[in-house]
Structures are given as C-alpha cells and as structure tokens.
Amino acid sequence: MRRVSIFGATGSIGQNTVDLIKRAPDDYDVVALTGGGNIAQLARDAKDLRAEVAVTCYPEKLPQLRAALAGTGIEVAAGDAAIAEAAARPADWVMSAIVGAAGLVPGLEALKQGTTLALANKESLVTAGPLLMGTARTHGATVLPVDSEHSAVFQGLIGEDIAAVERIIITASGGAFRDWPLEAIASATVADASSHPNWDMGQRITIDSASMFNKSLELIETKEFFGVKPDQIETVVHPESLIHALVGFNDGALMAHVGPPDMRHAIGFALHWPERKHLPVDRLDLAAIAQLTFRAPDDARYPALRLARDVMEIGGMAGAAFNGAKEKALDLFIGEKIGFLEMAQVVEGVLNRMDQQNCLRNAATDLDTVQAADHMARKIAQELSATV
Ligand code: NAD
Ligand code: MG
Secondary structure (H helix, E strand, C coil): CEEEEEECCCCHHHHHHHHHHHCCHHHEEEEEEEECCCHHHHHHHHHHCCCCEEEECCHHHHHHHHHHCCCCCCEEEECHHHHHHHHCCCCCEEEECCCCHHHHHHHHHHHHCCCEEEECCHHHHHHHHHHHHHHHHHCCCEEEECCHHHHHHHHHCCCCCHHHEEEEEEEECCCCCCCCCHHHHCCCCHHHHCCCCCCCCCHHHHHHHHHCHHHHHHHHHHHHHHCCCHHHEEEEECCCCCEEEEEEECCCCEEEEECCCCCHHHHHHHHHCCCCCCCCCCCCCHHHHCCCCCECCCCCCCHHHHHHHHHHHHCCCHHHHHHHHHHHHHHHHHCCCCCCCHHHHHHHHHHHHHHHCCCCCCCCCCHHHHHHHHHHHHHHHHHHHCCC
16 A cells, blocks of 8 residues: 555646546555645545545635544644645655645655655746755655656656757647737736636646746756756647657657646656556547647747746746746736736846845755745735836
C-alpha cells in the first residue's frame, strides 16, 4: 500500500487525481485531502477514499466539514497552518495541486519528509525554484512534473544526457483569444477568457492561458526544473494541443511527446513513475487527426512571454515578484477592476518598480525573502491598478 496525499483535491487536477486513485483503491492508503469551499466534494472523497484527515483552507468552513464527516473517524481541520501540518504527515506520494503561491509551503513541508512530490503547482517553482529544488535535494525527496508540457519533457529526457539537449520547445494552445482581432482583446470579459479551446481546467489557469501568463510561468518552470538556460527554451503555438513539448538534441533530433489533452496522463505518469501502467486516456487516431499545425507566438498579442524572458534573465526574486503580481492582477481582472490587457501592464510595472528599488536581484533564496517579495509585488500591483 502506498501512502498518498492530495493537496487541492477538489480542483481540476485534484479531481483527476482522485479519479485515478478511486480506480485502484486497494493500492493506496490516503493520508490527507485538502480543498477550499467545496466541502461536499471534499467530504465525499474523504469518505470514499477513507482519508486520515480532510482539511479546508477556509477556517469558517470547518463546522460544515466537521458535520459532513461526523461519525466517520476522519479527522478534520482548517486553515493554512492545518494544511501545512497535513503536508508534514509522512506519505510516499503527494500531489501538489493547490492553485497559486499558496501551494509553496505545503510543497516544502512534504519535501522535508523525503516524499515524491507530483508538482502541478507550477507557481511554487516560479516563486521559489531554488528553494523548492534545494529542499528536495537536502531531504532526498523527488519532484516530478505534472504540468503536461513538463511531464512531456521529462519523458523525452528518460535515458538521455541533459548535456546533449540543445533546446526545449514548450507548445501553447494560444488560449481563448488566439484568433481574436487584437483590438477586440482589450475589451474581453472574464467570461470570454474563462473558456479554453482544448483543455478543461480551473478558472485561473484558463484565464492565464488566454493571456499566456500560463505559458510564461511554464517557461520559467522549465528553467527551474530542468536547469537549462533561458535561450534554450522556446515556445510555439500549436492549436491542436496534441504535442505537449519537444526536446531538441545536439544531433538535430526533436523528440515530441504526443497525447490527448487529458491531464490524467501526466498525473498517472507521475503516480506510477518509474513504471508505466495502463491509463484511462483516449488513444489518438492519427489518420483521423490528419494534421498538426504550428505558428510563431505573437509578442503583441502575448506580452507575458516577453516578461517571462526578463524574469529568467534577472533571476533572484524576479520569479516571486512576477507570480505575486500576476496573481494580484488576475484577482483584479476577475473582480472587473482592470481590463484583460492591463494585467500585463500591471505586472510589468511591478517588475520595473521592484527592480528600481533593488528588490529583485537578490541572492537569498529563503522562504522569508521569497514571501516578502511576493507580498510587495501584490501590494504594488494593487497600487498600480489604479493608474492603468
Ligand atoms: P482549481 O482552481 O481547479 O483547483 C485549485 C485547488 O486549490 C482547489 O482544491 C482549491 O480548493 C484549492 N485552493 C485554492 N486556493 C487555495 C488556498 N489559498 N489554499 C489552499 N488551497 C487552495 O485549479 P487547477 O486547475 O486544478 O490547478 C491546480 C494547479 O495545477 C495550478 O497550479 C495550475 O497551474 C496547475 N495545473 C493545472 C492544470 C489543469 O489542467 N487544471 C494543468 C497544468 C497545471
Ligand atoms: Mg501546462
């Protein structure tokens, strides 16, 4: 029996993970499940999977969770500290699928137990890549990528020497507005940005796909995870979302990972690694697909890509500032306080201001420094939102 925990169990990645675990309940001992406001889902899964503890991030929801699990013997808890405590419970495999920088502390706590961390929460690598990967090394823990592109690269590198890698190409669907006229994007609504052409995901990552902030996080994630240089990382728009990434080697060969847009592949790969096991994903019929297309990303349409390049060049706290500013700008867009294109303006303004104040080119990698940069970025983003 493998002891497993799922952080962000009620979300899109979390539910896909629950689906895979439910298919083989006798193989797993479920330690912790965490969620947010969807208490009914959290309680149902905790019961079905006979979890040891269920945690909601919202303290005010604790009575509801307690009532839903009364008499089951399942422990209940609430709040950020309780989530961190649940992450510190020994487990063999932990899914990190909280959305946003809130996933960082639980991820670090899990790594300190020497676990295998399946990392969907790309924000923690962008915010604190050296801290996260360093913590894994110190504690003999393993980090496996769950983002589909990074899982694809990881699979392309099996048996290969990273020194023979010339470039990594991360594909992008182009998101909801890839075919919109540029002028129309300025007035795009939250509803417009919340539907993805190919993937069914949480609302925040779906909007980030439309702006390509998601892709910019993924470029930084590639640098932090695989340790390659920024100029070795490319992106190409691939509207079909069937090739997830390609690895280019020094002999000119490109190894592509091709699969249906179903996150249960990347999640299942991480769950069974280093073995491969049967997964319930569609098998592609290439003749029916007939063609795959590619186009260069347009910098005017996707300013977030240029900002990601700046962040990778600056290093230090630029990732923490970028992600914090991006999360705040996204909150403001969802709250209809700023327009779609103003998100990138706000983030760029935050990076400029923090660089002028010498807050980015910082050699420290500890959690306090990271969290201070994240908080400062959110505060400046709020200020700047009044001026865009
Ligand atoms: P989601 O919004 O569907 O789910 C997020 C989960 O995190 C929920 O369980 C929610 O209750 C919990 N949560 C939200 N805020 C929290 C907080 N402050 N503290 C603790 N828990 C909190 O998101 P998702 O689409 O499943 O994405 C999860 C992560 O996986 C993100 O980092 C995202 O970038 C990444 N990811 C998602 C997909 C996808 O297909 N959905 C693909 C690749 C990567
Ligand atoms: Mg991805």
